[in-house]
Structure formats: structure tokens, C-alpha cells
Amino acid sequence: MPDLSAFPITQRWPAEHPDRLQIYSFPTPNGVKVSIALEETGLPYEAHTVKIGANETWTPEFLSLNPNGKIPAILDPDGPGGQPFALFESGAILLYLAEKTGQLIPRDPARRMETIQWVFFQMGGLGPIFGQLGFFHKFAGREIEDKRPLHRYRDESKRLLGVLEQRLDGRTWIMGDDYTIADISMLGWVRNLVGFYGAGDLVDYSSLKHVPAWLERGLARPAVQRGLDIPPRG
Structure with a gap:
């Protein structure tokens, strides 16, 4: 042991x-x-x-x-x-x-690095920007009279969603037919943006086609459904 x-x-x-x-x-x-x-x-x-x-x-x-x-x-x-x-x-x-x-990651070296690239895209962009948008839209930041920070993160969130929308055009998952850690890295953040943060209207989420379909596919996976509630909030 x-x-x-x-x-x-x-x-x-x-x-x-x-x-x-x-x-x-x-x-x-x-x-x-x-x-x-x-x-x-x-x-x-x-x-x-x-x-x-x-x-x-x-x-x-x-x-x-x-x-x-x-x-x-x-x-x-x-x-x-x-x-x-x-x-x-x-x-x-x-x-x-x-x-x-x-x-959850391709064995082919080139596709492996491409997958890691999209994980870094989430880590360096999508996650931090969505988090800041949530702060200025839902939490204490909304009390700030100057709305330039909110608009800054709103516009950048819309841009990042556009990158994701373009990537998913003609693809089931970020890496095509392969469901990978790239998808896992982003599912919770997109879900949070339109759900918990309530920022869907703010970022024109309804104008997107491929991202909502991808999110729906991801959330339908049994492992994702289980993982979203682990660990329990206590």
C-alpha cells in the first residue's frame, strides 16, 4: 500500500x-x-x-x-x-x-501537439477571459461604474468564441472525430459562460451554430455528466 x-x-x-x-x-x-x-x-x-x-x-x-x-x-x-x-x-x-x-490524446506526434495547442488556447485565453467577464458581469465587478472593463472582456470573449466556432465548422470535436483533452478543457468554461455567468446574450451566443452543438454533444456524455458534480460541493 x-x-x-x-x-x-x-x-x-x-x-x-x-x-x-x-x-x-x-x-x-x-x-x-x-x-x-x-x-x-x-x-x-x-x-x-x-x-x-x-x-x-x-x-x-x-x-x-x-x-x-x-x-x-x-x-x-x-x-x-x-x-x-x-x-x-x-x-x-x-x-x-x-x-x-x-x-484522450492522439498518438500521432503532429496531432498530439495540435491537441496540446488547443489546451493552451483554453488555458491562456478562453478560461481567463471568460472568468473576467463573469466577474464584471455577475459578481463584484458589476458594481464598478466604469463599464470599459466589462466591454473589454465581452468583446474578447466574443472573439474567442468566434475562433472556436470557426474551428468546429465541419468537425464533431476540436480534433475532428477524436474527442480529446482539448474538448474537456473547454466544455466547462463555455457551459459556465452561458449558464452560471448568464452571459449568453452579452456575447451573442445564440448567433453561433457550431459551438452550441458541440457543447450539447459534450454535455450529453455520461462521463461529463458525472464529472461536472465531482467532487461534491460539500
Whole structure:
């Protein structure tokens, strides 16, 4: 049985199944990337709810695993070389899980890099911009009298959706017939934009054709449906 006692995070969130991959997360768009990927691959795991509203990501135990204080993070008892391995950043975790299982990423080197390219597109653009739009449209930012920040993120969100719309023209998934970590990285964010943030009208979402159809296909996947609620909010 793997010994995870050297990792302080296990003191606050004890592992009942230390032989399984441990995920420390919350069902946000970034968090559900990992839970969806785990559900898709069938890799055994144990989920721990990290209550971001209670600032649990800033506790010493969580910071010992992710010094950036953000979910998700994982602890794999069977990491490279068979040794326990900790990892944070949702995009890096997606790539790690894909390579560990040989799933959700093409084997062809060129298509593999193309998939990673679209994951980076989400990490560097779509996720941060949508998140800022949500802040200025729904949360405390909406109280700011100067609406230029809101308009800035609205316009950039519309542009990014246009990039995604063009990419999906004639394709079932981001990589064509292959459902990959590129799709998983974006599904939760687009869902959040039009659902939780309520920004569909703001970004003219109804004018799009391919993105809504892609989102519907993705959300219909059983593994996605399960992953969107993992870990429980507690």
C-alpha cells in the first residue's frame, strides 16, 4: 500500500484509498476538467472537496501541494517510476492523465501537439477571459461604474468564441472525430459562460451554430455528466 504520509495535504484530507489517485478540487470550470478526464479514462481515484469559498486553498496543507493556492491539484501514488507524484495546474494535469492512460490524446506526434495547442488556447485565453467577464458581469465587478472593463472582456470573449466556432465548422470535436483533452478543457468554461455567468446574450451566443452543438454533444456524455458534480460541493 503506498505511503502518502510525506505529503502534508493528506493530513487535512486523509486518503481512504491511498492506492488511488487523489484529486483535491471543487466543481468549477477548472476543477471539473480533471474529474471529467478521470471519469472518461476510468482511472481509479478518490476525490476531496476543497472549499474555495472557505479559503481552504490558502491553508498550509493545500499550499504544500500547490503553492499557487488554486484548485485542482492531484497526488498520484503511482507516478513516474512508480513513486508518488504531485501536480497542479489543470492543463498540466489533463496532459498527465492523457499520457498516463494513453487516452484522450492522439498518438500521432503532429496531432498530439495540435491537441496540446488547443489546451493552451483554453488555458491562456478562453478560461481567463471568460472568468473576467463573469466577474464584471455577475459578481463584484458589476458594481464598478466604469463599464470599459466589462466591454473589454465581452468583446474578447466574443472573439474567442468566434475562433472556436470557426474551428468546429465541419468537425464533431476540436480534433475532428477524436474527442480529446482539448474538448474537456473547454466544455466547462463555455457551459459556465452561458449558464452560471448568464452571459449568453452579452456575447451573442445564440448567433453561433457550431459551438452550441458541440457543447450539447459534450454535455450529453455520461462521463461529463458525472464529472461536472465531482467532487461534491460539500
